Amino acid sequence: MRNKLKIGLFGFGVVGQGLYQVLQKSKTVDAEIQAICVKNKKQRALAEDNFVYKSDFLLDNDDLDVIVELIDDADEAYAIVKTALLNGKNVVSGNKKMLAEHLGELIELQKKTGQSLLYDASACGSIPVIRSIEEYYDNDLLSSVTGILNGSSNYILTQIFRDGRSYSESLNEAQDLGFAESNPSFDVDGFDSLFKLIIISLHSFGILVKSDKIINFGISNIMPQDIRYAKEKGLNIKLVAKVWKHGDNKLSMYVLPHLVSRDEYIYNVEDEFNGVVIEGEFYDKQFMFGKGAGALPTGSAVLSDITALSYQYKYEYKKQKYFKPLDYTNDVEIEIYLRYNKLVDFSHFNFENISEKYSSNETNFVVGTIKLSSLLDLKKILPKLDVFLAVI
Ligand SMILES: NC(=O)c1ccc[n+]([C@@H]2O[C@H](COP(=O)([O-])OP(=O)(O)OC[C@H]3O[C@@H](n4cnc5c(N)ncnc54)[C@H](OP(=O)(O)O)[C@@H]3O)[C@@H](O)[C@H]2O)c1
Incomplete structure (x- = not known):
C-alpha cells in the first residue's frame, strides 16, 4: 500500500533542481516537495516563498515524512540526516562523503528509530548499483566489484583521449556542465570514487572500511607522456575503483588510474557515464552502465529512492548480517x-x-x-x- 509522501528538501543545486524537474514529470510517484531549505538568499528558478533558510523548519515539521538531503557540505549533511532519523523521518541522501564517514552510526540509528535511510544516488548516479547488490546479488558469492564511479574525471579523460583536449579545459567544462563537485580535487584525486567504493563494498561484502585505510590516487598529475604511452599501446586510461576478495578470507580495495585494453568492458565507458563490473562465483561477469552524474540522472536516482520509501523499503545490509566477516588487507x-x-x-x-x-x-x-x-x-x-x- 503506497502513501503520499510529503518531502522536505535540503539543497536546490544541481541535484536538488534535477529532482524537482523529474518529480514534475513523473506521472506515477505520489510525492510532493513541501518546502526547500537552502543556504543563501539569491535569485532562483522558483519563487522565494518555496524556500527556507533554517534547517529546523523542515526537521521539526511533523507534516513531513521524508527528508531528502542534497547539499554539498558533508558535516552539515550528517547533522541533518541524524536529526531527521531521530525525529522519526525517513531520509534519502546523495552525500557519499558523509555516508562513507558515518554509515556505521547511521545503520545503528536506523535500527534504533525504525526509520529508513536510502542513498542509491550517492554511488554511480542513475545506475541502481546499491539496491541491485543488496537485493539481486544478496545470496550470491561476489568476488569483485570494479568500476568507473566518477562521471567528472571520466568526462575529463574522455575529452583528453578521444578529443585531444587539455586537462584544464576539460575540467572547466565538466564543472560548467554540473558533473564536477564544488571542490574539483574531490573528483579528480579519486576521493569521490573512494567514498562510493566504501559504500558499495559495505553492501557487496558486509565490511565498512575507513577511508584512510584505502589508497586513492587520481588523474590530476596526468601528463602528455602518459597519454602517449597509453595510446602507443592501444590502451585507454580510466580512473577505476576496485574491491576484490582473494585468498581464504581477504578483501582489498583501491582507487587508481588503470591502463585499460579494448577487451575490457569499461574501455568504452565515456564522458560522464559510469560502468560497474560485478563478478561472482557462479555467473562470471555482469556489467552495469549509465549516467553517473548530472542533474536529471542523479535526480531520477533520488526519485527512485523516494518511491522505494513509499513501499516502506529499507536496506537490510544482508552481507553484514548473514555472511562471515572478511579481513581487509x-x-x-x-x-x-x-x-x-x-x-x-x-x-x-x-x-x-x-x-x-x-x-x-x-x-x-x-x-x-x-x-x-x-x-x-x-x-x-x-x-x-x-x-x-x-x-x-
Ligand atoms: N552533481 C552531481 O552530478 C551529483 C551526483 C551524485 C551525487 N551528488 C551529491 O549530491 C549532493 C548535492 O550535489 P550538487 O551537485 O547538487 O551540489 P550543488 O549544486 O553545489 O548544490 C548544493 C546545494 O546545497 C545547498 N546547501 C549547502 N549547505 C547547506 C546547508 N547547510 N543547508 C541548506 N542547504 C545547503 C546550497 O544552497 P545555495 O543554493 O543557497 O548555495 C545548494 O543549493 C552532494 O552530496 C553531491 O556529492 C551530486
Whole structure:
C-alpha cells in the first residue's frame, strides 16, 4: 500500500533542481516537495516563498515524512540526516562523503528509530548499483566489484583521449556542465570514487572500511607522456575503483588510474557515464552502465529512492548480517606503470619487482609490482610528487 509522501528538501543545486524537474514529470510517484531549505538568499528558478533558510523548519515539521538531503557540505549533511532519523523521518541522501564517514552510526540509528535511510544516488548516479547488490546479488558469492564511479574525471579523460583536449579545459567544462563537485580535487584525486567504493563494498561484502585505510590516487598529475604511452599501446586510461576478495578470507580495495585494453568492458565507458563490473562465483561477469552524474540522472536516482520509501523499503545490509566477516588487507601486490621526472620522486616507491625501465630526456617510467600497503604509506604525498601511476 503506497502513501503520499510529503518531502522536505535540503539543497536546490544541481541535484536538488534535477529532482524537482523529474518529480514534475513523473506521472506515477505520489510525492510532493513541501518546502526547500537552502543556504543563501539569491535569485532562483522558483519563487522565494518555496524556500527556507533554517534547517529546523523542515526537521521539526511533523507534516513531513521524508527528508531528502542534497547539499554539498558533508558535516552539515550528517547533522541533518541524524536529526531527521531521530525525529522519526525517513531520509534519502546523495552525500557519499558523509555516508562513507558515518554509515556505521547511521545503520545503528536506523535500527534504533525504525526509520529508513536510502542513498542509491550517492554511488554511480542513475545506475541502481546499491539496491541491485543488496537485493539481486544478496545470496550470491561476489568476488569483485570494479568500476568507473566518477562521471567528472571520466568526462575529463574522455575529452583528453578521444578529443585531444587539455586537462584544464576539460575540467572547466565538466564543472560548467554540473558533473564536477564544488571542490574539483574531490573528483579528480579519486576521493569521490573512494567514498562510493566504501559504500558499495559495505553492501557487496558486509565490511565498512575507513577511508584512510584505502589508497586513492587520481588523474590530476596526468601528463602528455602518459597519454602517449597509453595510446602507443592501444590502451585507454580510466580512473577505476576496485574491491576484490582473494585468498581464504581477504578483501582489498583501491582507487587508481588503470591502463585499460579494448577487451575490457569499461574501455568504452565515456564522458560522464559510469560502468560497474560485478563478478561472482557462479555467473562470471555482469556489467552495469549509465549516467553517473548530472542533474536529471542523479535526480531520477533520488526519485527512485523516494518511491522505494513509499513501499516502506529499507536496506537490510544482508552481507553484514548473514555472511562471515572478511579481513581487509593492503598486503597484496599490484602491477603498475609509474612515470616520474626526478629520481628523488621515484625513490619513494618500494617496488617488489621491476620488469621494464625506460629513460630519456623527455620522460622516465618503470613497470613493476608494488604492494598496496607501500602505496598507502605514500597516500598523503603522492599527489604532490611529479609522478603519474596506473595499474596495468
Ligand atoms: N552533481 C552531481 O552530478 C551529483 C551526483 C551524485 C551525487 N551528488 C551529491 O549530491 C549532493 C548535492 O550535489 P550538487 O551537485 O547538487 O551540489 P550543488 O549544486 O553545489 O548544490 C548544493 C546545494 O546545497 C545547498 N546547501 C549547502 N549547505 C547547506 C546547508 N547547510 N543547508 C541548506 N542547504 C545547503 C546550497 O544552497 P545555495 O543554493 O543557497 O548555495 C545548494 O543549493 C552532494 O552530496 C553531491 O556529492 C551530486
